[in-house]
Amino acid sequence: MAIKSKIRELQEKREKLQMGGGEQAIEKQKALGKRTARERIMALLDDESFNEYDLFVEHDARDFDMDKKSLPSDGVLIGTGTIYGAPVAIFAQDFTVAGGSLGLMHSRKITKIMDHALKMRMPLIGINDSGGARIQEGVNSLAGYGEIFFRNTISSGVIPQISVILGPCAGGAVYSPALTDFVFVVDNISKMFITGPEVIKTVLGEEISMEDLGGARVHSEVTGNAHFFASSEEECFEQIKKLITFIPWNNGQKARAFEPGEPLKEFDINKIVPDDPTLPYDVKDVIRAIVDKSDFFEIMDHYAKNIVIGFGRMGGKTTGFVANQPLEMAGVLDVDSSDKAARFIRYCDAFNIPLITLVDLPGYMPGVDQEHAGVIRHGAKVLYAYSEATVPKLTVILRKAYGGGYIAMSSRHLRADFVFAWPAAEIAVMGPEGAANIIFRKEIMSSDDPDGTRKQKIEEYKQKFANPYVAASRGYVDAVIEPSETRKFLLHSLSISENKSIQLPEKKHGLPPF
Amino acid sequence: MKNKEKLGVLNIDTTLYKTRISRKFEERIAYKAADPKYILSFIPGTVLDILVSAGQKVTKGDELMILDAMKMQNQLKCAVDGKVKSIPVKKGDKVSKGTVLLILE
Numbered sequence: 001m002a003i004k005s006k007i008r009e010l011q012e013k014r015e016k017l018q019m020g021g022g023e024q025a026i027e028k029q030k031a032l033g034k035r036t037a038r039e040r041i042m043a044l045l046d047d048e049s050f051n052e053y054d055l056f057v058e059h060d061a062r063d064f065d066m067d068k069k070s071l072p073s074d075g076v077l078i079g080t081g082t083i084y085g086a087p088v089a090i091f092a093q094d095f096t097v098a099g100g101s102l103g104l105m106h107s108r109k110i111t112k113i114m115d116h117a118l119k120m121r122m123p124l125i126g127i128n129d130s131g132g133a134r135i136q137e138g139v140n141s142l143a144g145y146g147e148i149f150f151r152n153t154i155s156s157g158v159i160p161q162i163s164v165i166l167g168p169c170a171g172g173a174v175y176s177p178a179l180t181d182f183v184f185v186v187d188n189i190s191k192m193f194i195t196g197p198e199v200i201k202t203v204l205g206e207e208i209s210m211e212d213l214g215g216a217r218v219h220s221e222v223t224g225n226a227h228f229f230a231s232s233e234e235e236c237f238e239q240i241k242k243l244i245t246f247i248p249w250n251n252g253q254k255a256r257a258f259e260p261g262e263p264l265k266e267f268d269i270n271k272i273v274p275d276d277p278t279l280p281y282d283v284k285d286v287i288r289a290i291v292d293k294s295d296f297f298e299i300m301d302h303y304a305k306n307i308v309i310g311f312g313r314m315g316g317k318t319t320g321f322v323a324n325q326p327l328e329m330a331g332v333l334d335v336d337s338s339d340k341a342a343r344f345i346r347y348c349d350a351f352n353i354p355l356i357t358l359v360d361l362p363g364y365m366p367g368v369d370q371e372h373a374g375v376i377r378h379g380a381k382v383l384y385a386y387s388e389a390t391v392p393k394l395t396v397i398l399r400k401a402y403g404g405g406y407i408a409m410s411s412r413h414l415r416a417d418f419v420f421a422w423p424a425a426e427i428a429v430m431g432p433e434g435a436a437n438i439i440f441r442k443e444i445m446s447s448d449d450p451d452g453t454r455k456q457k458i459e460e461y462k463q464k465f466a467n468p469y470v471a472a473s474r475g476y477v478d479a480v481i482e483p484s485e486t487r488k489f490l491l492h493s494l495s496i497s498e499n500k501s502i503q504l505p506e507k508k509h510g511l512p513p514f
Numbered sequence: 515m516k517n518k519e520k521l522g523v524l525n526i527d528t529t530l531y532k533t534r535i536s537r538k539f540e541e542r543i544a545y546k547a548a549d550p551k552y553i554l555s556f557i558p559g560t561v562l563d564i565l566v567s568a569g570q571k572v573t574k575g576d577e578l579m580i581l582d583a584m585k586m587q588n589q590l591k592c593a594v595d596g597k598v599k600s601i602p603v604k605k606g607d608k609v610s611k612g613t614v615l616l617i618l619e
Contacts, residue, residue, distance in 0.1 A: 203584075204558040205608040278531045280521060305536070329539065330524045330531035336538075362526040368545040402527075434527035 017055050017072045021096030029096050034167060034189060035233055037077050037092035037100075040127055044237045045081035045090070052079040054112065059105045064136040071097050074105040075130075078113040080122075083244045086256075089117035092127035095167050099131035102173065106134070107144025114151040121250035123160040125240070128177060129167030145172045152179035157350040159250050162240060165190035165216075165226070166233060178225065181347060182243060182299070185216035185226040186236045192219055220302040224336060227300050242297060246311040246318045247351060254352050255318035261293040269483045273360075275424060277400045277431075280327040283308055286358060286398065287321050290314075290487050296321070299344065304336035305329075309344040314356070315491050320348035323358035324409065326399075333405055334365035335378040342381035342512075349389035354494055357386075357410035360399040362431060364408075379408065380513040386414045388510060392497035394490055397421040397468065397477070402430050412476045417500065418493040420486070421468035421477045428470075432462045550594055553616040559583025561607045561615070570598045578616055581609075590615065 018038060020026065026036055035043065041050055059066065059074050075097035080089050091110050093100035110126070117124040133141040155161060156179065163177035164184045168191045177183045177192070185192075193214035200206050200213070212218065219226035228243075230236035248255045267289035272281055288294040291312030298310035305328035310321055322341050324331035333341075348355050364370075364379055386393065386408070394417060395410040406427060410416045421427065429435060437444070440457040447453035471477045481489055522535035562580040566572060572592045579590040596618040603615050 204610065206558070206610065278529060280531070280533045305534075326531070326533060328534045329536050330526060330533040332524075332526060362529065362531060366526065367542075369542045372545075430527050431529040433529045437528060 014055065020072055020094045021098070025096035032189070033233075034095070034129070036096060037094040037127065037129065040164075040166065040233065040237075041077060041079070041081070041090060041092050043234070044125070044240060045083060045088070046085065049081035050079050050090075051081065052077060054078055054109045057105050057109055059103050059137070061103060061134075061137045061140075063138075066136050069098075071103075073097065074103060074109065075100050076102075076106045076109050078109045080113075080116065083241050086244050086249060087120070087122040088125055088244070089113045089120070089122055090125045090127070093130045093167075095129045095131075098134065100129050100167065101131050101134035102141055102144055103134035103137040104140040104144055107141070107148060110144075111147050111151055114148065114155065117159055118151070118155045121159055121252065123162065123244065123247070123249060124155065124180075125162045125164065126176065126180070127164045127166055128169040128173065129165075130173055131168060132171045132173055142172070145176070148176050149179060152176055156181075157251060160247050160351065162243070164236065164240065165192055166236075167191070170194070170196055170214075182227045183219070183225060184228045184230065184236050184240060185219055186233055187216045187229070187231045189233065190216040190219070190226075192225065217302075220300075222303075224300065224303045224340060229302055243311075246297060246313075247353075248318075251351055257316040258292075258313060260313070260316040263289050263291060263487065264294040267294055269486060273398055273422075273424075273483070277360075277426060280330070282327050283323045283325045283331070283358060283360065283398075287312060287323060290356075290490065291319070291321075292316065300340055304334070304340045306331050306334065307337035307341050309341060311353070314354075314487075314494050317494070318353050319494070320344065320353045320355045321358070322355060322410070324361040324405075326360050329365070331361045332363065332365040333361060333379060333382065333408060334370055335373045335375050338375070338378045338382045338408075342385040345382070345385035345389055346512075349385070349391050352391060354392035354497065355389065355394065355410065356490060357393070357395045357416075359395060359397045359401045359406070359409040361402070361405040361409065362400060363403040363405040377513045379404070382408045383414065384510070384512045386410050386416075388504070388512075390500070390502040390504065392494060392500050393417050394493050394497075395419045396486060396490070397425040397427060399424055400426045400428075400431070402426070402428055412478075417497055418489075419477050420479050420481050420489055421472065422483050422486075423468065423480055425468035425477075425480075426466040427468055427477070428465045432458050432466050435465070436461045551596070551599075551618045552614050553578065553590065553618070555581060555583075555609045555611060555613045555615055557581070557583045557588070558610045559588070559608070561603050561605055561609060562587060564601060564603075564605055566598050566601075566616075568598050568600050572596055572598060572618075581615075594618070 057074050076093050078091045091113050161180035162182050163180045174192050191210050191214050197208050220229040228239045269289040272285045287296045296312045306325050308323045308325045393410050412419050436457040444450050444454045468480050521532045524531045524533050560582045562582040564579050565577050573595045576592045577589050581588045599617045599619040601616050
């Protein structure tokens with residue numbers, strides 16, 4: 001029975017290779033609070049769904065005594081599987097094998113699964129846990145990175161690409177996650193930077209810990225490189241699974257529909273927004289008062305909090321939400337929030353996800369730091385992203401919509417399909433105080449009682465212009481609606497937009513103000 | 515939103531908004547116009563050589579200092595005519611970006 005012994009031989013080979021870098025290395029990995037590459041894949045994918053490829057791949061480096069070293073699976077696992085039944089291609093770097101370092105065959109495995117994902121039009125998940133380039137393999141290692149970056153770029157907007165940083169991801173390696181759609185990080189485990197603390201100290205004399213330089217918090221709060229922050233690997237995997245339920249498998253499809261459900265009663269849309277436009281509230285409560293089952297899945301919740309982005313479902317179907325957040329920095333648009341919103345709008349557009357925009361903002365942020373940081377260029381991204389988007393675009397003006405901010409936030413002028421305004425909306429060139437000070441400057445200055453005149457003029461301006469009806473009279477607003485009618489109007493608009501079709505002029509690609 | 519939370523005030527176009535103020539905004543550095551008498555390091559690096567001394571008259575285009583940064587030896591040249599008042603750094607000093615390297619009278 002030769003076949004039996006052959007099967008036994010295969011089983012033994014598999015078992016050996018599946019141990020990765022061996023018991024000691026695995027113990028070390030666990031001591032850091034990290035799971036092994038294989039455990040991570042098993043935790044993320046549906047039970048029994050992982051099909052592994054290239055388990056037997058080996059490197060063929062010869063220099064620096066590498067020919068005497070065996071690196072199981074060359075330090076990376078690849079395969080396909082499912083998450084809640086959705087197909088995914090996955091790779092996971094194995095830190096227990098040569099520190100997950102990237103050599104030529106390691107990269108060939110990754111590019112192989114990337115090619116599969118693109119060809120089969122299914123999402124790609126990459127789990128990064130690597131010390132970086134395998135120095136012994138020299139330029140081959142660089143070639144490997146380059147070929148990964150190239151595929152990330154070519155696949156961008158065709159299949160969803162998700163990066164999970166579960167260990168170090170340093171030097172050139174950071175650019176693969178940076179080119180993908182969503183980056184997940186875990187507190188105390190993820191470390192991302194171009195140059196590490198040691199190099200920074202030698203070259204610049206600046207001392208900083210790895211965590212403060214490129215830890216999970218830094219990338220979630222400061223740099224905006226990460227989209228999801230978790231305190232454990234387990235929480236991170238739950239976030240990834242939830243995200244997968246909201247997005248389609250590729251750009252030719254729509255996201256799967258789920259059972260619709262009404263918002264929870266505790267989110268009373270009539271009681272969230274204060275009348276006074278200078279008072280704050282949490283716009284996420286408005287979103288929760290609108291979406292199915294009040295289930296709002298926020299993205300980048302620690303970064304540029306003055307704008308809120310994320311997914312929810314309307315009538316069972318995935319919808320992207322963009323909302324100014326009056327609770328944070330009065331909900332202004334600035335460099336960071338423009339960047340955050342624009343990228344999300346383009347994501348939704350690329351993957352056929354309709355957009356609902358909730359507007360309540362005083363405008364763009366003034367200040368030298370903003371101007372010098374390029375608020376013109378970054379702010380323009382929002383205009384570009386909304387103008388270019390051909391998915392259904394629905395806008396609800398909750399309260400104030402002033403100046404350039406009004407135009408940028410999915411206004412009629414950027415071809416929003418439906419624009420609704422609540423009765424207390426103020427659609428105007430600027431806030432009443434600022435406008436009255438300019439328009440009635442002479443009267444105020446020459447008055448015996450300048451403060452009294454100013455107050456009177458502000459009131460006059462408010463009466464005349466701080467409302468939705470001037471804009472509605474021009475057709476810039478399609479309907480002024482009661483807050484309680486919002487969900488009804490949105491559901492109807494979405495249902496009649498299912499077959500929206502727009503042809504943009506043919507071009508190679510646009511030139512967004514990156 | 516917690517009811518008892520203390521909120522800040524943000525002035526946009528003379529309207530005062532009650533809101534949370536971000537750390538980034540609070541920690542921003544107020545703008546100060548550049549003073550041409552102060553020559554600052556435009557990049558972090560090491561002072562490789564100082565070619566002038568305090569009290570020396572300099573003319574536009576004179577080489578003042580060599581700053582080694584990012585594997586390059588950068589020549590710092592004088593942008594105006596003047597006289598060196600003081601040089602707060604010495605040869606071999608590691609300097610961060612924005613360090614005062616030389617002051618003109």
